[in-house]
Amino acid sequence: MTDPKDNVNRAGSIAVVGGGYSGVMTAVNLLSEGTEADTDVCLIEPRARAGRGLAYSIWDDSLLLNVPAGNMSALADDPAHFVNYCRELDPSLNGGSFVSRRLYGDYLEATLAQAVSVSPLSLRRIHGEVIAVHSGAKGGAFQLELADGATLAADRVVLAPGFLGPQRLPFAQALAGSPRYIENPWDFRAMDAIPPGAPVAIIGTGHTAIDALFRLTSLDDGRPVHLISRHGLLPKAHRTLPQAPLSTGFPSYLENVPATALGLLRALRTEIKRRQRLGQNWRDVLNELRPYTSVLWQRWPLAERRRFLARLRPWWDVHRHRLAPVAAARLHAQLRSGCTQVLAGQITRMTPHAEGVVVSFRERASGALNTLQVAAVVNCTGPEYDIDRSRSVLIEQLRETGLIQADALRLGLEVDDHYRPIGREGEPLPGLFYVGPMLRARYWEAIAVPELRTHTRQVARQLLQAMA
Incomplete structure (x- = not known):
């Protein structure tokens, strides 16, 4: 050194x-x-x-x-x-x-x-x-x-x-500096300090959120945990016996597809249906596409990249970034237990409360306003x-x-x-x-x-x- x-x-x-x-x-x-x-x-x-x-x-x-x-x-x-x-x-x-x-x-x-x-x-x-x-x-x-x-x-x-x-959340300003708001989702010491059995809200439903869930429930699997995101989507799982992608070259089904997000979506759906009729798996289609994703991205004009981010990205992410099978099984066991729930909605504000934090959000399906009272909130919306x-x-x-x-x-x-x-x-x-x-x-x-x-x-x- x-x-x-x-x-x-x-x-x-x-x-x-x-x-x-x-x-x-x-x-x-x-x-x-x-x-x-x-x-x-x-x-x-x-x-x-x-x-x-x-x-x-x-x-x-x-x-x-x-x-x-x-x-x-x-x-x-x-x-x-x-x-x-x-x-x-x-x-x-x-x-x-x-x-x-x-x-x-x-x-x-x-x-x-x-x-x-x-x-x-x-x-x-x-x-x-x-x-x-x-x-x-x-x-x-x-x-x-x-x-x-x-x-x-x-x-x-x-x-x-x-x-x-981590990203800064505008609706979390009232909690700045509070130990009840864990802005850094990799601060496991702060999570471990939350009292046993106390309910927690996790903002996000991606991989970081699931890591936080596992940490929060590792010694307290009965703890109530609410995972909240706009769409309420969870990552898909890898197959139990994953296969290495084939080196097939640039996918032929994309050769004449318009350089648009919608064009890619339609072509992927058609190809996945075709492969499923042959007894194959949708994961193979995405795995084989992966080496060429940057080529497609660079073909798109700025407006199409923006459209993809606004409309398709959440669904792309949950299919593209998948969970290990054992992690997916653990997650779904938590969901079946009823102690963990996923909520789809837009958070409008978070305010301190005598016993923790009040999270206000608008439900995606109904548009209704709702609130949760939790002991702490963990920001798992991803890196900046x-x-x-x-x-x-x-x-x-x-x-x-x-x-x-x-x-x-x-x-x-x-x-x-x-x-x-x-x-x-x-x-x-x-x-x-x-x-x-x-x-x-x-x-x-x-x-x-x-x-x-x-x-x-x-x-x-x-x-x-x-x-x-």
Whole structure:
């Protein structure tokens, strides 16, 4: 471990800002493909352990990956890499197994360590938080400021800060700072502090909400929990015996489909019905489409992307982002028990109450106004992607200095074909790159391992090519 107060100012220095999946795998790919021994890679991460990020800093083994192990290799050119790692620990595991997120974090740490051990490049690990990145004058080195006052210099910088934290809910303003409002859905300590048996409202019905439900009921399965979202949709489940998608090339049934959200919807429905008549599964259709989703997204004009987000996204998400079978079974057991219920409606306000929080919402089906009295509320509406709303000090600094800008739909960052953020003036800054979930603005599919492993490899190759 290097002292963060040591300056990095070598001709071949690369600073990777963020040590979650995207940052670590960018570093791994640099180490694996780099050949110049004088290239210095610096990985900067505020957490004590690199590789775990937000998703894998979870020590509860009941929280599982929502993708089978066979599709979770971190290496784009070695599909069996993760399965082989799992089988060394437990030979009964296979490509269809759904393993814990904690185990996947262990795997990423081991993958980084292995890459370091065999690479001619050097890796410097810095435990710290980057709060500012300044471009060098006349093509000079970037200057990075850390929260502890240290400064670093690097010729290339990869921004990989991961998710920007939870969304702020306008109807929760009256609860700001209250221990009864858990804004961060990954704050398990706050959830554990809720009195046993006390009712809880979870805002959202996606994967994060189900994680929170499992945590809240892990030691108290009789606790009343209300999951509230606009549509009340729950993620579908993977098959018990998931199958790897076939490499069929671009789907032929989409060749002449109009570049519209409605055109895609109609084509998918027709193809799913056709495949079901053949005894096949709708999941196969979506799995085979996945490598080409970004192609479709980029074909659509802005108006069609906006229409998809407004009208189809909730249904897309619950079919595309599925639950592990054991997690789905646990969820439906909770629902059958009557202790957990799903409510479809629009929350209008949340107000403090002597014994907790009053949640007011308008029911989707009837339009009637209703209220719930709960001991606490957990915000599980998902991470923030709008950089203008982010509370990240680094993102705010980059935005204010014009090095990055939001896309028109507020899904992430504007980047070019080489993963370089497009700044306020409409041009990328040479030497500055981005990789991570905010690539969804350009690619849509950019938040899961099967896509990010390709993006991180491409970013590493761009960097190495630029430094050759």
